[in-house]
Amino acid sequence: MARLQLSITALNETGYGVGQKAGQTLTVARTAPGDQVLVSKPQSADRWSRADLLQVVHPGPDRVTPPCPAFSRGCGGCQWQHLSYPAQMAWKQKNLSHLLRSQAGYKGELHPLVLATALQGYRNKLSLKNALGKLVFVPEFDGSTLAPSECAVQTPALQAAWAALQGIRVPMVIEQLHLRSNAAGQVGLHAFVREEKGFDAALRELWTACGWAHGLGATSRKGYRAVAGEPVLAQTLGRITWLLPHNGFFQTNAVMADALLALVTREAKAGRTNRLLDLYCGAGFFGLALADLAHEVVGIEENPQSVAAAEASARYSGLTNTRFLAGDLGAVLATLEKPALATNSTEIAVVDPPREGLLPRAVEALVARAPQRVVYVSCHAPSLARDYKLLAKAGYRGVSCTAIDLFPHTSHLETVMTLER
Ligand SMILES: C[S@@+](CC[C@H](N)C(=O)[O-])C[C@H]1O[C@@H](n2cnc3c(N)ncnc32)[C@H](O)[C@@H]1O
Incomplete structure (x- = not known):
């Protein structure tokens, strides 16, 4: 495979490292300014092109050991785990x-x-996909799965809920499951359901397996429905309490x-x-x-x-x-x-x-x-x-x-x- 040597000089707004080679600007994921790297042949001959990181030859001054073990396995949930926080800022x-x-x-x-x-434990929303009956987190990069305990940015309540879901077989009619936590540690579930046929049985099965959940809602082609448990998850700040359906938007950074x-x-x-x-x-x-x-x-x-x-x-x-x-x-x-x-x-x-x-x-x-x-x-x-x-x-x-x-x-x-x- 053709390999190019490249110096990374900057980071662009989408988080990619940037370097110049033979009149071309190359953008490379998971690199840091000051890195000397080996990259693959550019994906195109355009003035701007992506290239893949093959090896870090000399790390730049802002490179750190990623605090998250899944990052080196290819998880792209957070693309700047390899950068010091001051450099990120x-x-x-x-x-x-x-x-x-x-x-x-x-x-x-x-x-x-x-x-x-807080650099960890701040994220109160988690989306899992149904892969042949098992709920997995699918990161952007290479589809390798992630163990709940590895994803340190999630709130402790979501880590625990995710771990509990690992032992469950999920009916195939459920495409995705979204989870939300609140400051009280309650977790609301929201299922995206492929078709009406089998809807009730699938959601009953899911709910029975999730005794710890605060409530379950679902969306199908017919729209949103509260399915079981409490229909809303309360999020409180100061004197205001927002009562959110389980698919409701709330600021994702709880902290x-x-x-x-x-x-x-x-x-x-x-x-x-x-x-x-x-x-x-x-x-x-x-x-x-x-x-x-x-x-x-x-x-x-x-x-x-x-x-x-x-x-x-x-x-x-x-x-x-x-x-x-x-x-x-x-x-x-x-x-x-x-x-x-x-x-x-x-x-x-x-x-x-x-x-x-x-x-x-x-x-x-x-x-x-x-x-x-x-x-x-x-x-x-x-x-x-x-x-x-x-x-x-x-x-x-x-x-x-x-x-x-x-x-x-x-x-x-x-x-x-x-x-x-
Ligand atoms: C970034 S969220 C902000 C929500 C809210 N301000 C908060 O902080 O929780 C953007 C909101 O815009 C709504 N939205 C998107 N397109 C819209 C449109 N054309 N007219 C009205 N609302 C829209 C979405 O449903 C979503 O609730």
Whole structure:
């Protein structure tokens, strides 16, 4: 097999090491800046191409022994296990700065990254696939399986649940099982079911085998159903409790959710005269937590189940100034009535879209609405950079930006940017 010698000089936003060879830029997984490596023949002759790591000849200064034993066996669940935490942080900050400053023209403040307080045991969500009756974690790289005790980023409750599932044969009609844990150590299960035939029997069998689980829900072509046990898993922070169906979205980093809320609260600067728009609100994570600070909260979310969860959670937490609307963000925002607020009152929008960022009709509706302040929470910086340019063109000014490390050992980054009109 052809082998090339390569020096890795940088890490790109997707977590790959980057090096130059004969006019080509090669990206190589599992490498670190300063590494001298042997790589395979590039996958293409294009100016940019992937190549596979064959051997680390001389390790760079930031390379560490991966704390996770499965990483060296090929697990790609976390792609930066071989990088020291300070180096992970430095590259996240550097790549974000390049994207926002050089590519998007952002001129506001760029604060230092908020570091993760726990590098292990933080992840409260786990997805397992059914491989011939056995539930396995399928990492990105080579499909080798992972033992529950090896995956140290999962919460202890999920590690224990995963271990308990190892001894179970799962009916083939169940394609995937998602698990969520909460601070009380309860675990909710959600099954994705291939077809209706055999649905009831399969789920009964699964539930019987999972005496330790808090509840079981399932999705089939007919939609979501609560199947057995408790229909919701409660997640509590401060005085708010979110009651989430077992397929409901909640911040995946259980340990840092508080820090993210504190950051968004600080940036929103909501006051008793403000109406807070919680856009892409999911089950109302930001809206419910900030409700006491604002005159009124209006959330918009396309998933009706999440909207129902937000409403139930507001009632449960004793809030009376929130409402949640189901539908496409652009369409609902465009028709939302203007607030009947006192003079000098303003609208503030917390915007937390999926990875793709804002769709054109959402940008249009937001710009037409013209909230005084927009706090944009992004889990994909390239989408944020693109949307920032559009909002800047429409009269918004980027004031401040802070990234927060919700996903240690990966190249993923959560970024909170505040824009003002
Ligand atoms: C990153 S999640 C944020 C959820 C919530 N802010 C939280 O922190 O839990 C993005 C949310 O946007 C919703 N969504 C995606 N596309 C949408 C659209 N076109 N209109 C409204 N909501 C949408 C998804 O269902 C999801 O709940």
